[in-house]
Amino acid sequence: MATITTRDGTAIYYKDWGSGQPIVLHHGWPLSGDDWDTQMLYFVEKGYRVIAHDRRGHGRSSQVGSGHDMDHYAADTAAVVEHLDLRNAIHIGHSTGGGQATRYVARHGKGRVAKLVLIGAVPPIMVKTPANPGGLPMEVFDGLRKQLAANRAQFYIDFASGPFYGYNRPGAKASQGVIDNWWRQAMMGSAKAQYDGIKAFSETDFTEDLKVIDVPTLVMHGDDDQIVPIADSALLSVKLLRNGTLKVYQKFPHGMCTTHADVINADLLAFIKG
Numbered sequence: 001m002a003t004i005t006t007r008d009g010t011a012i013y014y015k016d017w018g019s020g021q022p023i024v025l026h027h028g029w030p031l032s033g034d035d036w037d038t039q040m041l042y043f044v045e046k047g048y049r050v051i052a053h054d055r056r057g058h059g060r061s062s063q064v065g066s067g068h069d070m071d072h073y074a075a076d077t078a079a080v081v082e083h084l085d086l087r088n089a090i091h092i093g094h095s096t097g098g099g100q101a102t103r104y105v106a107r108h109g110k111g112r113v114a115k116l117v118l119i120g121a122v123p124p125i126m127v128k129t130p131a132n133p134g135g136l137p138m139e140v141f142d143g144l145r146k147q148l149a150a151n152r153a154q155f156y157i158d159f160a161s162g163p164f165y166g167y168n169r170p171g172a173k174a175s176q177g178v179i180d181n182w183w184r185q186a187m188m189g190s191a192k193a194q195y196d197g198i199k200a201f202s203e204t205d206f207t208e209d210l211k212v213i214d215v216p217t218l219v220m221h222g223d224d225d226q227i228v229p230i231a232d233s234a235l236l237s238v239k240l241l242r243n244g245t246l247k248v249y250q251k252f253p254h255g256m257c258t259t260h261a262d263v264i265n266a267d268l269l270a271f272i273k274g
Contacts, residue, residue, distance in 0.1 A: 009062075035185060051080070053076070055076070091115075120225050120256065
């Protein structure tokens with residue numbers, strides 16, 4: 001198993017396939033690098049080097065009790081990037097991974113990053129505050145914490161079979177395999193990391209990070225995203241970026257990298273090549 005050890009002794013697991021220009025993939029909460037399987041297979045076939053790591057406390061990385069915040073997530077990414085000496089890299093982040101990728105590029109990526117992609121991503125900030133009146137109330141995130149602590153296994157089944165992939169929409173055809181794979185990834189991780197991760201993805205303010213990023217950035221979002229509402233995320237993020245492009249997908253859900261992989265992969269390739 002390929003791992004690197006960070007400065008605070010955390011083992012971070014990563015997959016590194018192929019050769020060519022590197023694409024670094026940052027997964028969402030509470031999953032693992034396995035959530036990018038479809039994209040990794042697609043891009044390695046196209047001649048790219050694809051790297052996906054498991055966030056600390058998630059997947060096969062160490063189930064440490066601390067460091068479950070965006071600063072540590074970004075530093076862990078930097079440790080993987082430096083270990084593999086990745087340059088001219090494309091960083092792609094989904095959901096919480098979009099926040100992680102944003103902070104990494106802003107704080108650690110100078111001279112190593114070619115482009116950034118944010119998919120259904122949490123920046124600029126999810127929670128409602130006086131400065132962010134359109135955000136989600138804290139009660140929403142308190143509810144996630146309560147359900148996780150009470151019965152994580154059932155909560156994750158309900159989450160994957162409902163709003164994450166839009167399977168709760170009329171006429172939606174749910175894939176049991178997709179639901180089971182989501183649950184498998186989630187249950188591999190640490191309940192502590194995932195509990196703390198809710199604060200990390202909901203309360204971290206990425207406004208200043210977005211403002212300093214100058215590499216070409218594609219912001220992709222489904223307008224039926226029930227997890228990260230588009231109005232308070234992508235529509236705001238693209239205005240803060242120096243070199244941002246917004247692409248909105250009608251009726252696509254939060255988990256669109258899985259449910260609409262053919263569309264998303266083709267658009268990613270076009271942006272990377274462009």
